[in-house]
Amino acid sequence: IDLSVSWLGLEMKSPLYNASGVMCRSVEDLEAMRASSAGALITKSCTLEPREGNPEPRYFATKLGTINSMGLPNYGYQYYLDYAQNYDYANNKPLFISISGMTLADNLAIIKAFHERELPCILEVNLSCPNLPGKPQLGYDLPAAQNALEKICEFYDRPFGVKLPPYFDVSHFDQAAEVFNRFDLLKYVTCINSVGNGLVIDVDAESVVIKPKDGLGGIGGDYVLPTSLANVREFVRRLPGKQVVGCGGVKSGAEAFMHILAGAITVQVGSCLYEEGVGAFDRIAQELKDLMAAKGYSKLDDFRGKLKTL
Numbered sequence: 001i002d003l004s005v006s007w008l009g010l011e012m013k014s015p016l017y018n019a020s021g022v023m024c025r026s027v028e029d030l031e032a033m034r035a036s037s038a039g040a041l042i043t044k045s046c047t048l049e050p051r052e053g054n055p056e057p058r059y060f061a062t063k064l065g066t067i068n069s070m071g072l073p074n075y076g077y078q079y080y081l082d083y084a085q086n087y088d089y090a091n092n093k094p095l096f097i098s099i100s101g102m103t104l105a106d107n108l109a110i111i112k113a114f115h116e117r118e119l120p121c122i123l124e125v126n127l128s129c130p131n132l133p134g135k136p137q138l139g140y141d142l143p144a145a146q147n148a149l150e151k152i153c154e155f156y157d158r159p160f161g162v163k164l165p166p167y168f169d170v171s172h173f174d175q176a177a178e179v180f181n182r183f184d185l186l187k188y189v190t191c192i193n194s195v196g197n198g199l200v201i202d203v204d205a206e207s208v209v210i211k212p213k214d215g216l217g218g219i220g221g222d223y224v225l226p227t228s229l230a231n232v233r234e235f236v237r238r239l240p241g242k243q244v245v246g247c248g249g250v251k252s253g254a255e256a257f258m259h260i261l262a263g264a265i266t267v268q269v270g271s272c273l274y275e276e277g278v279g280a281f282d283r284i285a286q287e288l289k290d291l292m293a294a295k296g297y298s299k300l301d302d303f304r305g306k307l308k309t310l
């Protein structure tokens with residue numbers, strides 16, 4: 001059974017890696033990812049300056065998933081640029097760098113800094129990054145997203161990706177795809193980021209479970225699987241010549257299989273990785289292999305994008 005993936009001019013031995021934000025803030029985290037059986041690794045979204053992030057508790061897990069309002073805690077882009085400059089690309093799994101500047105100017109400055117060093121790492125722009133105060137996140141302000149992508153593509157001349165929030169209206173899939181299809185160097189989209197502004201309530205305490213935003217936070221885990229699968233399938237249909245990375249609700253071989261059946265090129269693990277640790281990559285990969293063997297598949301292309309409709 002072959003789980004390898006070849007895309008973006010990269011080779012991955014496994015389609016599984018971390019969702020940005022999980023096990024990727026510090027060099028220790030990144031080295032644990034690099035030493036794991038994950039097929040790649042991606043850094044925590046970085047900003048121009050280091051950030052402490054929001055007051056704790058800012059993360060909470062339930063039986064059905066997670067809620068977080070971390071607030072972009074990261075060591076600043078230079079920390080990740082240093083890691084990317086010292087990374088041994090020839091002898092290691094692919095490295096992705098997530099960018100989430102607090103302003104467009106910050107995003108452009110960070111991307112320019114990476115561009116100047118012509119490193120093999122692939123940039124992923126987090127479109128859930130903050131927009132002007134009072135305006136929706138970039139991913140939900142498509143004219144602003146288009147403007148940002150235009151400014152990036154004025155100078156950035158290498159393949160890159162974007163991390164997308166979930167969309168819920170078919171017209172939004174159409175409108176978002178219309179923007180993304182304007183940019184040839186935008187080679188992939190990652191669907192999805194956490195489902196925004198959920199609220200988890202603790203009945204015993206009669207309280208919210210995280211401190212920021214009076215308890216509102218991004219939702220991940222089992223809660224979001226149908227939404228993530230829909231976003232993967234709908235963007236695969238609408239973005240010819242681009243790839244879609246599946247992210248959301250992956251906790252076993254079955255969900256990884258679903259994402260690939262829906263058309264995902266690779267599959268990210270977030271909530272489950274946070275709760276289980278890097279052993280999740282070995283377990284999920286084995287479960288995926290067992291499922292493929294039971295179905296008579298020997299490689300991912302045997303079933304990628306072949307979801308049947310009725």
Ligand SMILES: CC(C)(C)CCc1c(C(=O)O)[nH]c(=O)[nH]c1=O
Pocket residue numbers: 021045068069070071072073100126128129130193194218
């Ligand atoms: C939500 C933002 C803080 C604007 C971006 C960073 C981020 C965070 C975070 O750092 O709170 N959490 C997520 O689930 N997804 C994200 O993209």
